[in-house]
Amino acid sequence: MPELWMPGAERHDVGDHAPTDQQYPPRAIAHITWDRDASPAAPQDWVPFDDLVSYFTGSGRGDAPHLVWDPFSGRIAQLFPADSRSKSLVDDAGGTRTNRAGAVVIQIEAVFFPNCRRNGRVYGVLTDTPCAGWDRLHAWIASWGVPDVWPMGRPVDFTSRRDEYTWETRGGWYAHAHVPENDHQDPGPWPDFSTGSPPPSQPPPDGEIARYQVTIGGLRYGYGAHGEHVTLVGRALVAAGFGRHYTSGPGPDWTDADTLNYADYQRSLGYTGAAADGVPGEASLRRLLGRLPGERPAVSVAHLVAAARTDPGGGQGHRTYGTEVKIVEQALVDEGLLDPAWVDGSFGTRTVTAYAAWQRRLGYTGSAADGIPGHGSLSRLGDAHGFIVTE
Template sequence: MPDAWMPGAEIHDLGDHAPTDQQYPPKAIAHITWDRNATADNPQDWCSFEDLVNYFTTSGAGAAPHLIWDPFSGRIAQLFPADSRSKSVVDQPGGTRTNRAGQVVIQIEAVFFPYCRYQGTVYPRLIDTPCAGWDRLHAWIASWGVPDVWPMGHPVDFTSHRDEQVWETQGGWYAHAHVPENDHTDPGSWPGFGTIGSDPQPAPAPAPDPTPARYQSTINGLQYGYGAHGDQVTAVGQALVAHGFGSHYQQGPGPDWSDADTENYADYQRSLGYSGQDADGVPGPASLQQLLGYLPGGRTVSLAHLIAAAQTDPPAEQGHTTYGPEVQIVEQALADEGVLDQQWVDGSYGSKTMTAYSGWQQRCGYSGADADGIPGRDSLQRLGAAHGFTVTD
C-alpha cells in the first residue's frame, strides 16, 4: 500500500477527510497559485511558501489542495492524505464530483505565478524555475497508480481543453484548465515526467512560426531576447559559437540581440531536448545557466537593511519580514554553507537565521559579542564573495 502521506512533506492535516469515487481511474490535477497578476513589463515579487500554507490552513481551507509545492526550494506541505478528496476544483451540483472522480484525485498547487520575481530573477513560466522537488513529488504520485500521461495534452499555455467523457474514462495528469465544470485556465506549463526542472514533456506542436520570437526575458536583472543590449548578450553569443551553435550569424556575435541570436539559441535549446514554445530561442534561467555555467548579473544586499532586519524580525510575529528579498539572498548563502536548514530560507531574519549567521561569524574568526548574529561589513562581504552577491552600505 503506498504512503497516504508523502514522505518528507510537512504535514498540516486539515481533517475533514472524505473518500473518492472508486469507479473512476486515478488522476492528478496540476495548479499554480497565481497570487498576483504580473507581466513581462511589470513583474511582481513571489509570494512565499509560508504565506500559501497559512492561507490554505486558515481562510482558504475550503479550497485547499492535497499538496503545496515550492518549486524554488523543493519544500512540500500536505493537507489531505492521498486517499481523501481535497477541495481545489469546483463541483457543480448534479455533475461529476470533480474533487472525487478517481481512485485518487491528488491535487498539487505550485507556489508560482507568471512573471514572478524570485531573488532578483523573473520567471515567466513554472518550467523556467528550478522545479526543485519535482522528481520525488512525481514518484510519490506515480506510486498511487496515476499514469504518466496527459489525456487532454501537456499544458503549454492558458487555454481550456475540457471533455467530460475523457475526464471520466481516462486516468493520468490533468491541468486545472482540463477539469469539467471549472473555468480556471492554469497552470500554463508543467515539468515533464522522468525529468527534473524545466525540461518539458514532449507534446505535439503546431506548425512553427517562421518569424523568430521577438520578446525578452529578464534573468538576474538583465535582458535577453530580440532588442536586448549589453555585455551579457555578447557573452551568450560567444558561448553559442563555442558550443557549435553559431550557424545563423552573418557577423558577430555582438552586444545587440538579433534574430540570428534567437535562431542560434533555439538550436541550442533543441539540443537540450526542448521543443515547441520551449525552444523559441529566448533564454530561460535553466538553459542559460547550462550554457554559461553561471548567471550574469549581480545581486545586491544592503548592510543597513540586513542590520535592520536582524533587529526587527526576531521580536516580531513569527515569519515577519523586513527587507525580505535581501534577507533571503543571505539565508540561501548560509544554507549553502551548511549553517542554516533550507526550510528557514524564507526572508525572515528570525532566531534560526540569527544563530546561523553567528555560526558564519565564528567561521570568519569572530567570537563573543562580535559573533552575535547581526551582520558586520567584513563577514557579510566574505559571504557575498563566496556566493555571488554585492554588499552596499
C-alpha cells in the same frame, strides 16, 4: 500500500477527510496558485511559500489542495492524505464530483504566478523555475498508480481544453484547465515527467536553502529524510570539520543544518552552483563515508597481507591500509579474539595474534595459522561479518 503522507513533506493536516469515487481511474491535477496578476512589463514579487500554506490551512481551507509546492526550494506541504479528496476544484451540484472523481485525485498547487519576481529575477512560467522537488513529488504520485500521461495533452500554455468523457474514462495528469465545470486556465507549462530526476540545474535563489530529496543506494537524502543513514552522514561531516551549522545533533532527521553543512563540504571538494547546494550526490557521499550506506565494504587480500607483513615492524600505530584493516579488526573483536582498544587500522602484533587465533579456530595449523590472512580464512570472516573479499 503507498504512503498516505508524502515522505519529506511538511504535514499540515486540515482534517475534513472524505473518500474519493473509486469507479474512476486515478488522477493528479496540476495547479498554480496564481495569487497575483502580473505581466512582463509589470512583474510582481513572488508570494512566499509559508504565506500560501497559512492561507490554505486557515481562511482558504475550503479551497485547499493535497500538496502546496515551492518550485524554488523544493519545500512541499501536505494538507490531506492521498486517499481523501481535497478542495481546489469547482464542483457543480449534480455533475461529476470533480474533487472526488478518481481512485485518487491528488491535487498540487505550485506556489507561482506568471511573471513573478524573485530576488530580482522574473519568471514567466513555472518551467522557468528550478522545479526543485518535482522528482520526488512525481515519484510519490506515481506510487499511487497515476500513470505518466496527459489525456488532454501536457499543458504548454494557458489554453483551456475540456472533454468530460476523457476526464471520466482516462487516468493520468490533468491541468486545472482540463477539468469539467471549471473555468481556470492554469497551470501553463508544467515540468515533463522525465525532468527533475537529477538535482536542479541551477542553485536555489540567494537566501534559499535547497529542500528536495535524492535517492542514493535506495536511501533518501535531503530535507525531511529520516534514518540512521542521516545520522551517519552528520557524524561524518562533524568528523571532517563541517559541522558549524549544528546547534544540536546530528540526528536521524535531515534538517537545514545538514544541508548547510553538506554544502560546505561540497564546496571544499571544488563543487559550485547547483552541485554545491547541500543535497548529496553519489560521488561526494562516497568520498565522505568511504562507501555508501547499505553497501558491503570490501577488503583486498593483497592489502591485508601487505599490512600484516609491514605494520608490526613499522613502529607503534603504523598503518599500511588502515581502512581495510579496521574492518577486519572489528570482525576479530566481534569474534572475541581482539580487544576493542586495538581497532586502530594498524595490523600490528596483537592483530596478527588475533588473526592467527581465527585461523586456528577454522582448523588451520602450522604455517597456515601464522596470522597472515589468506583468501579462504578472510572470506570466512567476511561472510560472518558482512564484508566482501577481493584479490
